[in-house]
Amino acid sequence: MISDPDVVALLYLVTIVCFIVALRFLSSPKHARKGNWAGGAGMLVAIATTLLLDGLGNWVLMIVGLAVGTVVGVIGARNVRMTAMPQMVAIFNGVGGGAAALVALAEWHTAIDPARDETVSVVLSALIGSISFAGSAIAFAKLQELLSGRPIVFPSQNIVNALVLLGAVALGVAAIAGVEGEWVLAALIGLALLFGVMFVLPIGGADMPVVISLLNAFTGLAASATGFVLDSTVLIVSGMLVGAAGTLLTLLMAKAMNRSVANVLFGAFGQVQTGVGGPRADDGRTVRATTPEDVAVQLSFARKVIVVPGYGMAVAQAQHDVRQLADVLEGRGVDVKYAIHPVAGRMPGHMNVLLAEANVPYTQLQEMDEINPEFPQTDVALVIGANDVTNPAARSDTGSPIYGMPILDVDKAASIVVLKRSMRPGFAGIDNELYLDPKATMLFGDAKESVLKLIAAVKSA
Amino acid sequence: MTELPLVIELTILILAAFLGFEVISKVPAMLHTPLMSGANFIHGIVIVGAILVLGRADDTFTKVAGFSALVLATANVVGGWFVTDRMLGMFKRRPEPHRGDDHGDSRGDGR
Numbered sequence: 001m002i003s004d005p006d007v008v009a010l011l012y013l014v015t016i017v018c019f020i021v022a023l024r025f026l027s028s029p030k031h032a033r034k035g036n037w038a039g040g041a042g043m044l045v046a047i048a049t050t051l052l053l054d055g056l057g058n059w060v061l062m063i064v065g066l067a068v069g070t071v072v073g074v075i076g077a078r079n080v081r082m083t084a085m086p087q088m089v090a091i092f093n094g095v096g097g098g099a100a101a102l103v104a105l106a107e108w109h110t111a112i113d114p115a116r117d118e119t120v121s122v123v124l125s126a127l128i129g130s131i132s133f134a135g136s137a138i139a140f141a142k143l144q145e146l147l148s149g150r151p152i153v154f155p156s157q158n159i160v161n162a163l164v165l166l167g168a169v170a171l172g173v174a175a176i177a178g179v180e181g182e183w184v185l186a187a188l189i190g191l192a193l194l195f196g197v198m199f200v201l202p203i204g205g206a207d208m209p210v211v212i213s214l215l216n217a218f219t220g221l222a223a224s225a226t227g228f229v230l231d232s233t234v235l236i237v238s239g240m241l242v243g244a245a246g247t248l249l250t251l252l253m254a255k256a257m258n259r260s261v262a263n264v265l266f267g268a269f270g271q272v273q274t275g276v277g278g279p280r281a282d283d284g285r286t287v288r289a290t291t292p293e294d295v296a297v298q299l300s301f302a303r304k305v306i307v308v309p310g311y312g313m314a315v316a317q318a319q320h321d322v323r324q325l326a327d328v329l330e331g332r333g334v335d336v337k338y339a340i341h342p343v344a345g346r347m348p349g350h351m352n353v354l355l356a357e358a359n360v361p362y363t364q365l366q367e368m369d370e371i372n373p374e375f376p377q378t379d380v381a382l383v384i385g386a387n388d389v390t391n392p393a394a395r396s397d398t399g400s401p402i403y404g405m406p407i408l409d410v411d412k413a414a415s416i417v418v419l420k421r422s423m424r425p426g427f428a429g430i431d432n433e434l435y436l437d438p439k440a441t442m443l444f445g446d447a448k449e450s451v452l453k454l455i456a457a458v459k460s461a
Numbered sequence: 462m463t464e465l466p467l468v469i470e471l472t473i474l475i476l477a478a479f480l481g482f483e484v485i486s487k488v489p490a491m492l493h494t495p496l497m498s499g500a501n502f503i504h505g506i507v508i509v510g511a512i513l514v515l516g517r518a519d520d521t522f523t524k525v526a527g528f529s530a531l532v533l534a535t536a537n538v539v540g541g542w543f544v545t546d547r548m549l550g551m552f553k554r555r556p557e558p559h560r561g562d563d564h565g566d567s568r569g570d571g572r
Contacts, residue, residue, distance in 0.1 A: 019503050020484060026496055027487040029552035036499060036545050043505065043538055050509045056516030061528050065515065069535020076536070077543030085494055085548070092501035092541050095533045102530035103510040106523045110514075117467050216500055223504045224474065230510050231464050237477040238506040244481025245500040249493060342490055349493030356551040363554060367490050 002052045011049040012234035018042025019238055023245070029362055046234055082357040083314045086212060086347040090140040093215045097132025100125050100222035101189060107229050108175075108185045121228035123172040123188065129222035130189045134196025136215050142205060143346055149205030157202055158266055164195045203265065206311070206388065208346045209253040210264045217246025249348050256342035258394075258404040287423065290441035292450065295417050296457030302379035304335040306371065308408055309351050310344045312385015312421065316447035319358040322384060325455050326360070332458070337364055339371040339381075339408050341389035372409045381413035383434075385420070385447045391432045416440040419450045495548045502541030508534035 002008055018038045025035025051062075080088045104125035111118070141147040154160075168191035175184045203211050220242025227235025254261045299305060307326065313319060326336040338360065344351045352365055366374075375381060383390055390410040393400040410416055416439050423435075423442075434440055443450050488496050511534045515527030 015506075019506075020480065022499060022503070023481075023484045023488070023496075026485075026492050026499060027489070029489075029492060029549070030554075032492060032495060032552070033546065033549040036495075036502075036542065036549055039499065039502060040542050040546075043502070043508075043542070046506060046509055047512070047538075050512045051516075053513075053516075056512070058515050058518055058524060058527075061524060062512065062515055062531065065511075065528050065531035066535050069532045069537075070539045072532070073536040073539030073541075074543060077540040077547065080544065082548070082551075085498070085544075088540075088544060089494075089497050089501060092498070092505075092537055092544075095537045096501065096504040096507060099507045099511055099530045099533040099537065102526045102533070103507060103514050106514040106518070106526035106530070109520075109526070110517070110523055212497070216497055216504075220500065220504050223507045223510075226507055226510045228467075228470060230513060231470070232509060233465070233470070233473055235506055235509060236470060236474050238503050240474055240477035241481040241484075242500040242504040244478050245485045245496060248482060248485050249497065252490075252493075340490070347494060348497060349490060349495070352491045353494040353548055353551070356548070356553070359551075359553070361555045362491055362552050365491060 001054050002049065003054050008049060008053065009233070011045055012232070015042040015046040015049075015234050016237050018045070019241060023241065081317075082319075082354055083317055084144075085353055086208060086345075086350060087140050087143045089212055089347060090136045090143060090215070093212070093219045094133045094136030094140065096219040097129040097136065097215075097222050099129075100219070100226045101129030101133060101192075103226050104129065104229060105185060105189065109182060118229055119176050121225050122185070123175050125222050125225035125229055126185055126189050127168060127172055127192050128218050128225060130192035131196040131199070132215050132218040132222055134193040135200045135211070135218070136196075138197050138200040139208065139211055139215060142200070142203075143208060147201075151204045152201040157198070161195065161198050164191055164198060168192045168195060199265065205346065206343070207257075207264050209343050209348050209350075210250055210257075210261065212347050213246050213249035213253055214261070214265075215246070217243050217250060220244075220246055253343055253348055256406065257402075258406065287435050288441050290417070290443055292443065292453035292457045293461075295441070295443055296454055296461045298380055298415060298417065299329055299334065299382070299454070300332055300458050300461040302329075302334055304374075304378045305329060305337075305380045305382055306375065306378050306410075306413065307336065307338045308381060308383045308386050308390060308410055309338065309340070309355070310384065310386025310389065311346060311350075312387075312419070312447050314345055314350065314354055314385070316385065316449075318384065318448040318451050319354040321448055321451040321455065323355065323358040323360050325451050325458065326364075328455055328458050337366055337371065337374070339368065339410075340365050341368055341386070341408055344386055344389055368406060368408055375409040375412040378413040379415065381410045381416045383410060383416065383418045383420075384451070387420075387432055390434050392437075393433045397433075410434060411437055411439070414439065418442050419447050420444060421446060492552075495545055495552075498541055498545045498548060502538060502545055505534055505538030505541050508538050510534075 022035040022039030025031040104122045171188040220239045224239025392411045394402045394405040394407045511530035518524040518527045
């Protein structure tokens with residue numbers, strides 16, 4: 001048993017240092033894994049220290065709880081597919097938020113005469129934790145396609161949502177002002193859960209990178225608030241580190257779409273979903289369909305090919321086949337690179353993880369600013385399941401909903417091949433000018449099947 | 462745990478926020494998904510709170526809340542760490558010569 005408070009504090013300090021090292025090592029893929037091990041060691045120190053504190057009981061429940069959580073965690077982590085990583089992160093956000101809210105609830109129930117500042121922390125922890133829990137559940141349902149990925153909207157949604165949040169905050173203020181009873185916090189959690197559901201419902205699939213990052217920040221802040229409740233510096237610091245990470249990613253993602261965070265969160269309202277039909281052909285330009293054989297010839301005799309992956313590649317689970325196609329092309333002396341847009345996919349860095357899983361060396365994965373100057377010297381830009389991030393309208397058409405969003409300069413390549421399931425527009429519901437470009441041809445079909453056909457055709461070309 | 466004055470705790474919070482921004486702004490976009498799951502793992506630190514609540518619980522309500530919190534937090538810690546480790550293991554500088562060159566037609570597992 002550890003009873004000296006200084007020893008306890010020092011051990012928790014070890015944990016804090018380990019976590020910071022873990023994040024610091026993420027600055028390069030070379031050391032990142034070691035960093036994660038350091039973080040793991042830090043967590044073990046924190047758990048062991050806490051278990052050895054004086055005056056704890058309920059050991060049967062404790063061991064069962066730890067065992068059940070471990071089994072669930074290991075099974076989940078081992079079996080999840082890399083394409084399902086956004087869902088997994090959403091679950092973990094929710095689970096952490098839920099745990100923080102439960103700790104707050106238990107503290108509220110136990111404490112006979114809580115100090116005023118502790119009540120503030122209990123309220124914050126319960127509020128943010130619950131919003132994160134319910135919001136993540138909806139985000140998960142959307143990503144897993146249990147719910148439609150399209151925005152779910154109803155009239156005066158913003159006003160209703162604001163009222164629900166106001167209600168929760170009012171209850172929090174009441175609790176801080178001294179209103180007693182379990183019902184106060186229970187009702188607060190209820191309203192916060194409802195708000196969590198309602199604030200994610202109207203957010204569409206392609207905006208998920210922002211939402212997941214934001215929920216990540218929320219969960220961190222909830223953990224930090226729990227730290228104030230329990231007077232635990234390790235919780236305060238660790239929670240805040242996560243809060244900072246989530247906030248930074250939220251801002252980066254919103255910037256990559258050239259939208260404010262507020263616009264992403266509340267922008268689904270009044271937005272007209274137009275142009276669900278085919279592309280405008282009224283100016284005489286038309287979309288040209290092509291065959292795998294034609295594309296194979298184009299690719300085989302190219303000097304430089306840039307692959308532009310998007311969510312369509314993830315949906316079709318085509319990442320392994322895309323790499324194989326790149327291998328075959330490289331075998332023929334073609335220079336192949338991958339252009340990664342920051343918001344391609346459903347979460348920050350989604351495409352990188354998929355291609356890493358497919359064993360693509362990370363040196364071939366180029367970020368937008370690096371690769372854009374290379375498109376003019378590129379023979380073929382191969383767009384696989386990406387849409388809005390390649391739309392030139394973002395540069396020129398001030399009326400376009402995505403105007404101002406930084407895009408990959410795919411249209412500057414000598415020729416463009418787009419692998420696409422159908423002519424349906426992307427998430428933003430707008431036509432992609434790129435498909436009408438005289439240099440562009442379309443290869444329709446499931447991304448995986450199309451890529452497999454391309455591999456076969458290149459091999460025989 | 463040792464009671465610290467609120468002001469000290471707030472100071473620690475603010476410093477941690479700045480430190481977090483500094484450290485995390487150096488993470489390349491390529492590693493943003495592992496960053497998220499690594500952050501997931503780190504907020505699993507609420508497990509400390511869950512252990513304290515359950516360990517000190519006397520009545521059924523607190524026990525249920527503490528136990529649920531502990532299960533959630535443990536799953537968060539363990540799952541978050543393993544997923545991050547699995548993901549980071551995939552980032553390689555150059556391709557492995559022995560893997561994946563033979564899976565074109567035979568791979569029907571939809572992975």
